[in-house]
Amino acid sequence: MKEENEKFTDVLIERRKTYDFLWASRSLQLQPAYKRSGGWIYSRKEIIDHVLENQNVELALNVMARQKNVPLTVVQNEARLIIEEIAGKMHMPTVRWLALILSKILKRILVSIRLNDDMLINVKNEMRKNVSQFVFVPTHRSYMDFILLSYLFFTYDMTIPNIASGMDFYHMKYVGEMLRKLGAFYMRRTFSNDPFYKHIFKAYISTLVAHSDRAIEFFIEGTRSRSQKTLTPKYGLLSMILESLYLSQVPEITFIPVSISYDKPLEERLFAYELLGVPKPPETTSGLFRSLSILKEPLAYGNVFFKFGIPIRAGDYVTHQVRFENVCRPEKKLPHEITTKLAYDIIECHKQNTILLPFNLVALLFNNRVYTNPKDFYSVDNLILDYKWLKQILIEKFQINFNPTAVNAPTPESMKEDIDKYEVLNSLQTHKDLLGIDSDQNIKIKDRHIGGIQSKSIKGYSLKETTLKLAIPVINVMIYVNPVFAYLSRPAMAAFCILTSQKDLVLKNYIMLRSLLSGEFALPTHLNESDIQKEGEMMTEFLSQDIYIQPFDENAIDNKNRLNLILSILILPFVGCLQNICKVLIEWCNVHNLLQKTIVIECQKLMEESLYHATELSRHPYTLALDVYPAILSSLVKCGHVTLDENQFYKPNKENLVSIVVELDNMLGQCSNGSYLNAFPSLIPEEILNLQAKL
Numbered sequence: 001m002k003e004e005n006e007k008f009t010d011v012l013i014e015r016r017k018t019y020d021f022l023w024a025s026r027s028l029q030l031q032p033a034y035k036r037s038g039g040w041i042y043s044r045k046e047i048i049d050h051v052l053e054n055q056n057v058e059l060a061l062n063v064m065a066r067q068k069n070v071p072l073t074v075v076q077n078e079a080r081l082i083i084e085e086i087a088g089k090m091h092m093p094t095v096r097w098l099a100l101i102l103s104k105i106l107k108r109i110l111v112s113i114r115l116n117d118d119m120l121i122n123v124k125n126e127m128r129k130n131v132s133q134f135v136f137v138p139t140h141r142s143y144m145d146f147i148l149l150s151y152l153f154f155t156y157d158m159t160i161p162n163i164a165s166g167m168d169f170y171h172m173k174y175v176g177e178m179l180r181k182l183g184a185f186y187m188r189r190t191f192s193n194d195p196f197y198k199h200i201f202k203a204y205i206s207t208l209v210a211h212s213d214r215a216i217e218f219f220i221e222g223t224r225s226r227s228q229k230t231l232t233p234k235y236g237l238l239s240m241i242l243e244s245l246y247l248s249q250v251p252e253i254t255f256i257p258v259s260i261s262y263d264k265p266l267e268e269r270l271f272a273y274e275l276l277g278v279p280k281p282p283e284t285t286s287g288l289f290r291s292l293s294i295l296k297e298p299l300a301y302g303n304v305f306f307k308f309g310i311p312i313r314a315g316d317y318v319t320h321q322v323r324f325e326n327v328c329r330p331e332k333k334l335p336h337e338i339t340t341k342l343a344y345d346i347i348e349c350h351k352q353n354t355i356l357l358p359f360n361l362v363a364l365l366f367n368n369r370v371y372t373n374p375k376d377f378y379s380v381d382n383l384i385l386d387y388k389w390l391k392q393i394l395i396e397k398f399q400i401n402f403n404p405t406a407v408n409a410p411t412p413e414s415m416k417e418d419i420d421k422y423e424v425l426n427s428l429q430t431h432k433d434l435l436g437i438d439s440d441q442n443i444k445i446k447d448r449h450i451g452g453i454q455s456k457s458i459k460g461y462s463l464k465e466t467t468l469k470l471a472i473p474v475i476n477v478m479i480y481v482n483p484v485f486a487y488l489s490r491p492a493m494a495a496f497c498i499l500t501s502q503k504d505l506v507l508k509n510y511i512m513l514r515s516l517l518s519g520e521f522a523l524p525t526h527l528n529e530s531d532i533q534k535e536g537e538m539m540t541e542f543l544s545q546d547i548y549i550q551p552f553d554e555n556a557i558d559n560k561n562r563l564n565l566i567l568s569i570l571i572l573p574f575v576g577c578l579q580n581i582c583k584v585l586i587e588w589c590n591v592h593n594l595l596q597k598t599i600v601i602e603c604q605k606l607m608e609e610s611l612y613h614a615t616e617l618s619r620h621p622y623t624l625a626l627d628v629y630p631a632i633l634s635s636l637v638k639c640g641h642v643t644l645d646e647n648q649f650y651k652p653n654k655e656n657l658v659s660i661v662v663e664l665d666n667m668l669g670q671c672s673n674g675s676y677l678n679a680f681p682s683l684i685p686e687e688i689l690n691l692q693a694k695l
Contacts, residue, residue: 006401006404008116011152012113016107024097025096029157030159031157033161036250041211044088047087047208048084054203056199061075083204085186086186086201088184094181095181102151105295108299110302110303113151119309121156123256123308126254132252133212133253134161134215134255135218135255137219137258138219138259139219139230139258139259140221143266143267149217162214163182163185164185165187167186183217216241220346220347227275227625229520229521231522232519238343242314242317242342245318246318246334252314257309258308258309259307259349259350259351260304260306261307263303263430264359268479272472278457278458302357305404307401309353314342318334355401355402355403357403359430361390362428363481364566365378366383366435366445367478368565370675374676374678378442387420398488400487403423433446434473445477445676447469448473448476449472451468460604461605475621481570490523491542491567493514494539495568496513497510497513497667500568500668500670507533507537515639519631520631573623575618575668577623578660579665580607580610580618583661585636586658592649593649594651595649595650596650599633608624610623617665641657
C-alpha cells in the first residue's frame with residue numbers, strides 16, 4: 001500500500017562526497033542481530049563441532065557406517081567435509097575491501113540506491129533487545145541482491161547476515177571463497193534424496209538460528225525471478241528455520257521481508273534468453289571480469305530501491321499452543337499449513353512493498369498500444385499523456401507504492417512543473433537500447449537478438465532465428481511490465497472476465513482463472529472455493545463501480561473503457577498460455593509416460609506456429625516463455641484437471657480440459673487481436689511478412 005510522505009534515503013549521496021577508503025576502513029560499532037542469554041555464541045569451529053554432535057546427525061552417521069560397513073570415523077570425516085563445504089567464514093578485512101571496490105563500481109553504474117532507512121534503523125534498535133533471532137527475506141531479482149543488501153548493512157553498521165547461497169558460486173575460483181568470507185554459506189540445489197546431507201544441513205541451520213549473533217538471510221523464492229514477477233515460495237529452508245522455534249531452541253524469530261526493485265537489472269538481456277530456454281552462462285571468475293564491461297557507460301542502470309517491510313513474528317504462527325503440543329507429543333512435526341501461511345504472508349508483503357518505477361508503466365502502455373492500435377506508432381507526447389493518466393489511477397484508486405524518486409530525487413528546474421514528462425523521458429533514456437525515439441518522435445522497439453544460439457543447448461523447443469528476433473525484445477519489454485502484477489494480478493483477471501464474459505459467467509470465470517493462474521502470480525493456494533468466490537465478488541464489484549470500467553461493448557471503446565482494456569490486455573499472454581497448455585494436454589492425453597519437459601516443449605512449439613497465423617486467438621510472443629507453463633501445470637494438478645503419479649508422469653483429464661478450452665476460446669474471442677507482427681514490420685524479416693500475407 002502507498003504510504004504518505006514515506007522517506008527514501010539515497011546511500012550513494014554520501015559516498016559521492018567522501019573518500020571511499022576512509023569510509024571502508026572506519027571504526028565500526030557493529031550491531032549484532034542476536035545474543036542468546038548466557039552468551040552461547042559459537043565460533044565457526046564450535047558450530048561445526050555442534051553439528052557433528054547433533055543427535056539426528058549422530059544417528060545418521062551410525063546408520064551410514066553400518067550401511068557402508070566402514071568405521072564410524074570414516075563417515076564422521078565425510079560429514080566434516082560436508083559441513084566445511086556448507087559453513088560460512090566471516091572475515092571483516094575481506095568485507096572492508098569488497099565494500100571499497102563495490103562503492104566505486106556502484107557510483108559508476110547507478111544513479112542511486114534508495115531505501116526506507118527508518119524501518120531498517122527500527123530493526124537495528126530491536127536487535128539491541130536480544131530477545132529474537134532475525135531473518136531477512138529479500139526478493140530475488142538479480143545476482144546483485146545479496147551483494148547490495150550486504151553493502152547496506154555495512155553502511156548502517158550492522159553485522160552482515162549468514163547468507164544462504166547456491167553451489168554455482170561455490171565452484172567459482174577465488175570468488176566462492178571470497179563470498180564465504182562475506183557471510184555466505186552454501187547449500188546444494190536439491191538434497192531431498194540424500195538424507196545424510198539433509199540431516200547435516202538441518203543441524204547447521206538450527207545451530208545458526210540458536211547460536212549465531214548474526215542474522216540469517218535467504219531467498220524464499222529459491223531462485224532469481226527472470227520474469228521479474230513474484231515466484232511461489234519454497235518451503236524447505238523456511239521450515240528448517242521455524243523448527244528452531246517449534247522446538248523452543250530460541251524464544252522468537254523475526255522475519256524482515258525486503259522488496260528490491262531495479263530500474264534495469266544487470267542481467268536484463270540474459271533473462272529474455274533464459275525465459276526462451278537458452279541456458280544461462282556458467283558462473284565463472286573469468287565471466288565475472290568480463291561483466292565489468294558494465295562500467296563503460298556511467299549511470300546506465302538507473303536506480304535501485306530497497307523497501308524493508310514490517311517485521312513478521314514467527315511466534316504469531318508457531319504459537320505457545322503449537323509448541324505445547326510438541327512437548328506432549330515429541331514425534332509431532334511442525335504443521336505444514338503454518339509454514340505455508342507464513343510463506344505466503346511474506347510473499348504478500350513483498351508484493352505490497354514493490355516499488356513501481358516509471359519504465360514499468362511505460363512498458364505496460366507500450367505493450368497495450370500494440371494490441372489496441374497495432375499500426376499506429378506511439379508518439380512521445382501521447383505516451384506522456386497516457387502515463388500521467390494511468391499513474392494517477394494507480395496511485396489514487398489502487399493505492400500503489402509508486403516511484404519515490406519523484407519526491408526525493410533532485411529534478412532539473414525545467415522539468416519541475418512537469419514531473420511526469422521528466423519521468424518518461426528519463427526512463428526512456430535509461431532503456432534507450434530497448435525502446436528508442438525516431439526522428440518523428442515516435443517510440444520504436446529495437447532489435448536485441450545477438451544471434452548464434454546453438455540449438456543443441458536449448459532447454460525448450462528450437463525456435464527459428466526469425467522468432468527469436470521478434471521474441472527477445474518483446475520479452476524484454478514484458479520483463480518490465482511484469483512487476484505491476486504485484487498489485488494488479490487479481491484486478492486484471494477480474495477486468496478480463498468483465499470484458500469478455502456474459503454477466504452471469506463473470507464470477508465463474510474469475511474463479512477459474514484465479515485457480516489456474518495462482519501459481520503464475522504467486523497467489524495463495526490454501527484458500528477454498530468459497531474464499532476465492534468472495535475475493536472475486538469483491539474484486540468485480542470494486543472494478544464495476546469505477547467510472548473507467550464498463551461491460552464489453554465492441555462499438556464503444558472510449559475513455560470509459562481504457563482501464564478495463566489495459567488490465568485485460570495485461571493478463572492476455574497468460575490466458576493464452578493457459579489455453580495453449582490445455583490444448584497440448586488434450587492432444588497428448590493418450591500418451592503414456594508424459595513428462596513436464598515434453599509438455600513444455602510442445603507448448604512452445606505450438607505457440608511459435610500460432611504467432612504467424614492471423615486467425616489464432618493468442619499471438620503474444622511472451623507465450624513462448626518457458627517459466628509460465630510449469631506454474632500453470634502445477635495449478636492444473638492442484639485443481640484435479642491433471643494427475644501426477646509417483647514417477648512424475650502426467651495424465652490429463654480430457655473432459656475437464658476440453659471444458660476449460662471452450663470457455664477460454666469464448667473469452668479470447670472477445671479480445672483485441674493485435675500483434676507485434678502488425679505493429680513492427682521493420683523488425684520482422686521479409687520472409688515472415690510474406691508468410692503472413694499468404695496466410
